[in-house]
Amino acid sequence: MLKIDAERLWASLMDMARVGATARGGSRRLALSEEDRHGRELFEGWCRDAGLGLRRDAVGNLFARRAGEDDGLDPVVMGSHLDTQPEGGRFDGVYGVLAGLEVLRSLNDRGICTRRPLEVAVWTNEEGARFTPAMLGSAAFTGAMALDAALNARDAEGISVGEALRALGWQGDLPLGRRLDAYFEAHIEQGPILEDNAVDVGVVTGGQAIRWLDVRVGGQAAHAGTTPMPLRHDALFGAAEMIQALEALAQRFAPHGLVTVGQLAIAKSSRNTIAGQVDFTIDLRHHQDEVIGAMEQEARALLEAIAARRGLALEAGLHWLSPATPFDADCVGHVREAVRALGYSHQDIVSGAGHDAIHLARSCPTAMVFIPCVGGLSHNEAEDVIPAHAAQGADVLLNAVLARAGRID
Amino acid sequence: MLKIDAERLWASLMDMARVGATARGGSRRLALSEEDRHGRELFEGWCRDAGLGLRRDAVGNLFARRAGEDDGLDPVVMGSHLDTQPEGGRFDGVYGVLAGLEVLRSLNDRGICTRRPLEVAVWTNEEGARFTPAMLGSAAFTGAMALDAALNARDAEGISVGEALRALGWQGDLPLGRRLDAYFEAHIEQGPILEDNAVDVGVVTGGQAIRWLDVRVGGQAAHAGTTPMPLRHDALFGAAEMIQALEALAQRFAPHGLVTVGQLAIAKSSRNTIAGQVDFTIDLRHHQDEVIGAMEQEARALLEAIAARRGLALEAGLHWLSPATPFDADCVGHVREAVRALGYSHQDIVSGAGHDAIHLARSCPTAMVFIPCVGGLSHNEAEDVIPAHAAQGADVLLNAVLARAGRID
Incomplete structure (x- = not known):
């Protein structure tokens, strides 16, 4: 050769x-x-x-x-x-x-x-x-x-x-x-x-196919010292549970499914204020279009279930996709x-x-x-x-x- | 009267x-x-x-x-x-x-x-x-x-x-x-x-007594599309698990223990980059000094355990306290x-x-x-x-x- x-x-x-x-x-x-x-x-x-x-x-x-x-x-x-x-x-x-x-x-x-x-x-x-x-x-x-x-x-x-x-x-x-x-x-x-x-x-x-989602979690900003835990609608605690669930989602689509949350921001964040709104991104990847479609559906379902259980508002928009x-x-x-x-x-x-x-x-x-x-x-x-x-x-x-x-x- | x-x-x-x-x-x-x-x-x-x-x-x-x-x-x-x-x-x-x-x-x-x-x-x-x-x-x-x-x-x-x-x-x-x-x-x-x-x-x-902690979680920034899940050291996935555990900690100290994560930032964040470093704050409150001391110890222990299991670096400093x-x-x-x-x-x-x-x-x-x-x-x-x-x-x-x-x- x-x-x-x-x-x-x-x-x-x-x-x-x-x-x-x-x-x-x-x-x-x-x-x-x-x-x-x-x-x-x-x-x-x-x-x-x-x-x-x-x-x-x-x-x-x-x-x-x-x-x-x-x-x-x-x-x-x-x-x-x-x-x-x-x-x-x-x-x-x-x-x-x-x-x-x-x-x-x-x-x-x-x-x-x-x-x-x-x-x-x-x-x-x-x-x-x-x-x-x-x-x-x-x-x-x-x-x-x-x-x-x-x-x-x-x-x-x-x-x-x-x-x-x-x-x-x-x-x-x-x-x-x-x-x-x-x-x-x-x-x-x-x-x-x-x-x-x-x-x-x-x-x-x-x-790979790529899908980018933009997620907004809406809770209620409130004082960290005066608001009892059961009365809180903490958008960050909700987002943390969602991100944990997204990590588990990647495992269900192993080895080719990839899930990344690369950006996250708390609106008007302050050390002693409960997070009222959290925005984060999701990057989903898989080399098969039909599988990435299933990943997106599962991701949406788990975000919605967590938001509903916690009384949080949720918006999840498709930012961009590449087949x-x-x-x-x-x-x-x-x-x-x-x-x-x-x-x-x-x-x-x-x-x-x-x-x-x-x-x-x-x-x-x-x-x-x-x-x-x-x-x-x-x-x-x-x-x-x-x-x-x-x-x-x-x-x-x-x-x-x-x-x-x-x-x- | x-x-x-x-x-x-x-x-x-x-x-x-x-x-x-x-x-x-x-x-x-x-x-x-x-x-x-x-x-x-x-x-x-x-x-x-x-x-x-x-x-x-x-x-x-x-x-x-x-x-x-x-x-x-x-x-x-x-x-x-x-x-x-x-x-x-x-x-x-x-x-x-x-x-x-x-x-x-x-x-x-x-x-x-x-x-x-x-x-x-x-x-x-x-x-x-x-x-x-x-x-x-x-x-x-x-x-x-x-x-x-x-x-x-x-x-x-x-x-x-x-x-x-x-x-x-x-x-x-x-x-x-x-x-x-x-x-x-x-x-x-x-x-x-x-x-x-x-x-x-x-x-x-x-x-209340108040303790403010500054937490830094160190992972490895890497490409969201080219890095298999098992090879990642995702600082945000680690932080999300820590924040979930902190929420559970508050429940163990109910009703007077309060836990808030008000600020969180991913260093050099990008939608398609795995989080290499995450900084977040913890605000702990309780009206008894001895109990808030126990809360801080438990918080530190759970952060360390999660970081160690995930192969992440961890720094947790006391930013301020008020008895x-x-x-x-x-x-x-x-x-x-x-x-x-x-x-x-x-x-x-x-x-x-x-x-x-x-x-x-x-x-x-x-x-x-x-x-x-x-x-x-x-x-x-x-x-x-x-x-x-x-x-x-x-x-x-x-x-x-x-x-x-x-x-x-």
Whole structure:
């Protein structure tokens, strides 16, 4: 089986990490910032050295292209993003872009042609740290977000994506929504599962369904010193019981059901005032739409039962939902065959985080390759990867893409 | 039994309520503000009409005096405060001051002398809404707070109590800490107990002990979508279990043990991030020091057990404590005898809120008389009192004070 050049890949990762390097070992390249420009220029230089063509679309998504034997066919695209969180790590996104570049460099080394053209995509503003929403570039590319809306997204200082793109000269003429034959994204897992299971490569079968609920519990604010316990309508005691019940709900949907209460606020809170109103969020996840529907129903029923028993008011609204995103069976099959042929330990895994691939999966056959990250840590300057895993993931990407694009020796 | 003039008392309460009246039926007379000045001027006019002498001390506490037969004896003092919350009610504090005035007016009406002099005190800045701490005037009077510290307390705009007092010309020469024979304070209950029990008058036996704890629960922030439930260290799930256990703790110390969690915050909270750190407060109350000690020990033990089982870090610090304040048996006895002789329904009750009387009780024999407030509501523009209760409480005050001061016909 073909393998990429592990040392060259690692060297490129380390070179890119120096662009916007932070004091504690991470990288800071906010989307469309000076640092993002420097990062892309470094990447573009490598692409030119590799003989790749470079084009952009209207939201600044960048595509580095290696011609195919039958160059009129739709391309097989690899990629991810080079922008980072404000205190981001060295691998989130960067790995997928540079693994894609390394695949093309390795094909160059061996003089291997493919029937279909190959591209490496650098999607704009994946992190959502400077401009919301996250994954803006791939959303605009696939039509999940209108171009106007994408260009009008503004950062905290009021600068729009469109203004920032014009200042950088990054708006190109490659059409949004053009047909891709397939999309493969390599990425760090951003969770602890692969490391915990001592597995080298994750074969990603799709993205989770997500449902976000907003809960408001209404009680009666009153004086902590003068109100007997039986006369209280304490919204926080009610919320605490609800949160306990939500934790138990997750256990009933183990192992794939996830429940998180990430935000909670007591209105007009004071140390010696009984909580009159509590707002909290619920994040439900499962990779099957029908199961997450059942989770939401059970969650609503338990919240209502607790509120009714305690004489509390309850509002529970659906804030947002994202359906499950199963990846393409053929593309996932190519990844699985590659990892098996290479003999790397592997497991199927569902993507828990959002990725550009989630958008792409709704417009072309898509798959992802996960590699472990140390301690499951991501969005953190201490984000780290074992070099052998970086190489293994790229080996899998190389062979899966070759299978899809058609190798011509 | 002597009774006060119920209509005159109510008319004075309604006249005072018009000073700083708010749109929704409450009053706004922040301490040492123009409205507070107008309120005191109204009161002072009534006092002059009643032939009372007026003097102030160094923190602006105002004393209206009716001479005793033996005027060199220490005075029996009634009182409370005229300042209000920003959106305060018409009775909190005001009732105790005007009930005291009504006692003196009623004695005048009947030409009744007392052996000891009688005074009505108006304590400065009881609410703590403009200057902290609350009960500043009575704290300075009793030595619980140094005079310099009281005068240097500053409002949100940087104006000190001393500056505000000088601008008002309210600093007098009556010595702080002079000896009082006894202190009686009538007040609305600010809780629902008397109303719930359909009782007219509360015989207050003392103030609760209070202990405030600050709890920090440390877990591990992580991605809500990528972290399996068994690998989480969710600080909020831990806190929710702790809060549930604290609610159960209150039941074990029923009916006098009170437990409130009034504030809770998730550090760096985000809808899709597992809570890495949760801070919350605990307010424990009981009228017996030894019992509140046991409550604190049990609370600490259950927090530690839950944290240990879940692998969470725990810090629980004592933020502040106030010991129980039993009132003087003789003074409480005068109140109880008065209410019995008057034939009003009554019950013993512990003061759950802070009052000037709590400070006074540490320097002279003290008692309080509570009357019900509608719905237990206080610190609210809708605060209300049934006129018959206002009269009954003042009747009790009159007869208790007469018993203490010595009636001479």
